[in-house]
Amino acid sequence: MITIKNLQLNLPGFSLGPLSLEVDNGAFFTLMGPTGSGKTLLLEILAGLTRPHAGEICFAGKTVTRAQPEKRNIGLVYQDHALFPHLTVLDNITYGQRYHFQDRAKGLAFARDLMDMLGLTPLTKRRPATLSGGEKQRVALARALACKPSLMLLDEPLSSLDPQFREGLRKNLKELHRGTGTTFFMVTHDFVDALALADSAAVIRKGRIEQCGPTLDIFHRPATTFIADFVGMKNILAAEYANGLCNLDRPGSCPASLPARDTPDGKGFTALRPEDLHVSLNGGFPGHWVSLPGTVLSISRQGFSWLATVQCNGMDFVARLEHRLVLENTMDEGSSVTLGFDPASAHHIPGDRG
Amino acid sequence: MESPSREHPHGRGTLDALRRFPGLFFHGWLFCSAGLVLLFIFGPLAKTIFSPTWEVFAETLRDPDVLSSIWLSISTSGMAALIALVLGTPLAYILARKQFRGKRLVESLIDLPIMIPHPVVGIVLLSIAGRNHPIGAFLSSLGIKLMGTTTGIVAVLLFVGMPFYVNTVKAGMESVSPRLEKVSRSLGAGPGATFFRVTIPLSWRYLLVGMIMCMARGISEFGAIVIVAYHPMVAPVLMYERFTAYGLKYSQPVAVILILVSMFFFLFLRGISQVRGKTS
Structure with missing residues (x-):
């Protein structure tokens, strides 16, 4: 369970919160909002990359508000993939495993399973620059999941993709969520993604949550104009x-x-x-x-x-x-x-x- | 796709010629100026390289004073570049990644050694290293002397070369997306591991180019060195001495050797820095 309590961050020209939110364990949660509403900021606060000014964040009952990102056991996937350009596909995917697996071979086997699942095995030795947008995003997903995170943070993972890849990646996301049982927290400005993937969602606007609940509820009974x-x-x-x-x-x-x-x-x-x-x-x-x-x-x-x-x-x-x-x-x-x-x-x- | 001029077919001949005219003019200006600049650089250099007779050149090559001065020039500036690598890289990283109050001030402070007249650099370093200054007293208690020593030369070269190193590396590290570092942190790597596993592998070329710049600046230094250490003699000081004592004819061969040695060395380093190999 992820609990966010009275979270607040004030930047010049923008303030986030106060904001409270709860996400169930193993849920596929979507945070929706237009550009500039503070979605990515909230994601980076959850990742520990930005410190909030006030409030509390708990992962599974443990307060992590001040914890460093590397101590949070999260996976982070950005819209622009952010693959390490100097490493091969396999080295990208296994990048973080030395911090999470005692047994190297076990980690490698897990990484290979993920690659099989996402159809990345033929690309093992390729470098990111030679991959298509969809392939890059699947590598980014595998890289995050290879460390067995307890929370996946996805920043508009679909919006940089061409429409023909988007459907495929949606399917991948759904399968990975089911297969790993990890909590997925996805940020998007596209309601279609939320409808296709998420069971619960929240809408953020100007740094505040406007509505939160089951995705279909928001779709059928929006609370505000x-x-x-x-x-x-x-x-x-x-x-x-x-x-x-x-x-x-x-x-x-x-x-x-x-x-x-x-x-x-x-x-x-x-x-x-x-x-x-x-x-x-x-x-x-x-x-x-x-x-x-x-x-x-x-x-x-x-x-x-x-x-x-x-x-x-x-x-x-x-x-x-x-x-x-x-x-x-x-x-x-x-x-x-x-x-x-x-x-x-x-x-x-x-x-x-x- | 049709070109725009096809869509407006009227008056094509003359209009096109007129349209092309500023283009011709622009390209003429482009290539003429570039040629002039190249001539300005290569003319005097060629004159220097080709004017000494072979006998004088060979004689100079056998002169131990010349060889040791050239070696001293290269080794001291190389040492300064290495120190810049160790001490300047963290500063460049901080400037590339962190926003803080007074950052502009720090940045212009770093550029300052480029602007200060070179003799002033020497004078400032000497005055700090003097017995009357606490830093100088501390250094001399450690047995470190700047006046007339190799240490002094390295200190001077580090001072004048550091801005080139820091600015180059800062630009290189800014070109590495902060998101890559963020992802690395999320995957469990601490800030240090992230720096050495992501930032450095993606910006090492800039580190190398920064060192080349710092070293190049060091090899050419005269004004500051001549104040701190006339002896041991670096190549530019030796050239100056030969020029004042014996005239142009005897200073030029030294210059030729220095130019050739530095040119090959820098070509080699540039070559490494541009290899498009596995790590790119």
């Missing part, structure tokens, strides 16, 4: 809640009144994913859905799908379009459409500041 946007709820609308009903905050113009049973009365926000908003030329949505007449302002391509900005009663919605509508040229900018969504897909965030 910032997190809602972060997890892909691109439509965030101010709303007024009263008697278990939600009124979108556009007095006189919005007919929609959504059931919002568990939301306390007062001001709040309604968040909707583009995937849950449907656009149609002639309505025809189920009766209990909310339908709003509107105009298409713009259509943009997002990889294999299209997003449309639709204006309804002066509010802009972003909706994912069905391929058919775009490919058959039936819808274009300026088209009059009907926007519909299932009220159950709306997520409600109480509080007036989000």
